[in-house]
Amino acid sequence: MLARNISRAGQSLLKSRLPTTSFPISNVCKISSFSIQNSIRYASTKVKVPDMAESITEGTLASFNKEVGDFINQDELLATIETDKIDVEVNAPVSGTIKTLLVEPDSTVEVGQEIAEIEEGGEAPAKEESKEEKPKEDKSKEDKSKEEPKEEKKPEQPKEEKKPEPKKEEPSKPKKEDKPKPKKEETKKESSSSPSFTNFSRNEERVKMNRMRLRIAERLKESQNTAASLTTFNEVDMSNLMDMRKLYKDEFLEKTGIKLGFMGAFSKAACLAAKDIPAVNASIENNDTLVFRDYTDISIAVATPKGLVTPIVRNAESRSILGIEEEIAALGKKARDGKLTLEDMTGGTFTISNGGVFGSLYGTPIINMPQTAVLGLHGVKQRPVTVNGQIVSRPMMYLALTYDHRVLDGREAVTFLKTIKELIEDPRKMLLLE
Template sequence: MSIEIKAPTFPESVADGTVATWHKKPGEAVKRDELIVDIETDKVVLEVVAPADGSIAEIVKGEGETVLSNEVIARFAEGAVAAAPAAAATPAAEAKPAAAPAEKLVNPAARKLAEENNVNTAAVSGTGKDGRVLKEDVANHLKSAPAATPAVAAPAPAPIEAAGERVEKRVPMTRLRKRIAERLLEASSTTAMLTTFNEVNMKPVMDLRAKYKDQFEKVHNGTRLGFMSFFVKAAAEALRRFPVVNASIDNNDIVYHGYQDIGVAVSTDKGLVVPVLRNTENMSLAGIENAIRDFGLRARDGKLGIEEMSGGTFTITNGGVFGSLLSTPILNLPQSAILGMHKIQERPMAVNGKVEILPMMYLALSYDHRLLDGKDAVQFLVTIKDLLEDPARLLLEI
């Protein structure tokens, strides 16, 4: 029986996609729900799995080709290869007992993680239904066998270029990277972008975190108390006090949003993505930490949905995790402002006429001067600074 394999249904904001990688070749045996192809859009990478046991009869759209929503990309032969392996295995069943592990059920996400880390799924113990190997099983296998990585990686340095050679490599830009480039250029050319800076003493937050982090983790079922949740709550409160920072320009209109949906920039191997925390004004610190952790894990594995990265009224980006001491973040259109966090650096500061060594962080607020005056932008940033330097204000809303 022949089945048409179609591209996923793209949202209205996504016009088309590109076939990134075919994981199976025509005629190769495929299990039901096994990953067969990745389709890359300008926002996420979508996975297409096999509809049944069988094999790919024909690939209609090759790697690098553009596909539309629900367009046929391949034809699938259901059960076409089911008999062949059984017949081949019958005479050699006793001589080749090792063939059994090949039938192990493996989730697509687990298979992808295993391939990225050169792990044989046959050696991984599955904890899912019917012994299915889950992504967590592969992760636990990697943790329990750290010594295996250097052994596999050892031969890698072999292809060393001869001294004096000037090697160049040209690769096509991914659709996601092209879209990021387009949006950055659009923000730079269509807005009157300006950046204001301030610095915040992180000692109060660090002391509060050190005092309650163990108790916080116990009460909230293992959720760790980080810095980002404080910044999100401070930003949500500041946005409530300065609605114009939470607004956006739509042609000749100003759209004021009665909610604070804050995007948190997450860096991945394929580029920067910005999943959105909805209604942060109603979220707890633990809820924010859980959501950000979940976003980070799924962004790494390419599992974020397009709807989770759509919208947003304000964005926070943290270059400090990479060691950045100071930067000027670029607006995430159509938003009117973006907050940049940076590295916490101990510096001598004058406090009440005395010099003290304090953990300081530079904050940067880039904003669209067409909508925000300097007064509003500066006061907004000072509000975030005050809330972080006296976290009790977040609770008292003062």
């Protein structure tokens, strides 16, 4: 088409500027059309770190899910960023081919920073698979054709067997090989000469702490340095609560698909006890102001592969025991799947940590700042106790309440824990106090 549009005057100019050698105008047109096609480039889009939360401005780029040259669909996962609380997923804003990755894994990135560039357009890899299948067949044919001449060259091998004679004339090579051997022995001796106390492995491995682990360490140390922590203990007879659980767990499982545990009952007992001791649910603000609340947002400690997280059951005081259990089960699943959001963990007025599920018998939990108290639950064990003058075996659990003595007095803390004990030992009371 370009050749038809070129005028005669243009052709004469081209002829005058071209070398004396014959060069057809049609070839010039082909070159120009080829350069025009190659000059077309797709628009590129920069991928930036998304806004995460007001309190989070940076994170660590954990990994890229794609490499340079890979095709990525719109909204497909491109990278994962670790923050102090959760993992943030970065999805592709457009479909196209990844042109460059601007950041290396394990590096710190800030909100709004460019981490990759995507060239829009291109084809999905599904279309390329059909193209790649054809050369595989050709390669198989080529391999067969290559195998045939190799078989024909076999009779020529005896001619090559005459050549090992000059190789025997090189005695210097084995001598040189003998020299490095003592060096290797020397290195072994050096390692063995280092102080060794056992015949077992004493290797060490150093792994960089992820952001969540670092943040947990900072907050725990901040809690120890800030709060006037004190722990009070009690023990609770779990007989009645366990009997109630046996009666209704199958019915609850059929209706909701969730196993009935102990966390719902303890959460409800803590909410009712906090009505009598409101300071348990309070916090210090600006070092000189106490904030009292008429609601209870309970942080439930959940263990994940990356560390301990505390999703929140909001308005637990307004929920039933079964309603709290349903919410705890939903939050626990989100935590294990890595789907927790910042909203799931922001806030919290009181924390319950159940170390008993891991076999803990006794322990002192650390306050989750800026909260005032944390309740620690432990394992249920059959122990001999005295009931009405008789020594009997009962399922017993130790309770631990760590509290900030700046907010909560000892009398109030002991009363709070004693109220929880009474409500758990007779769960029917919780229906009367709602």
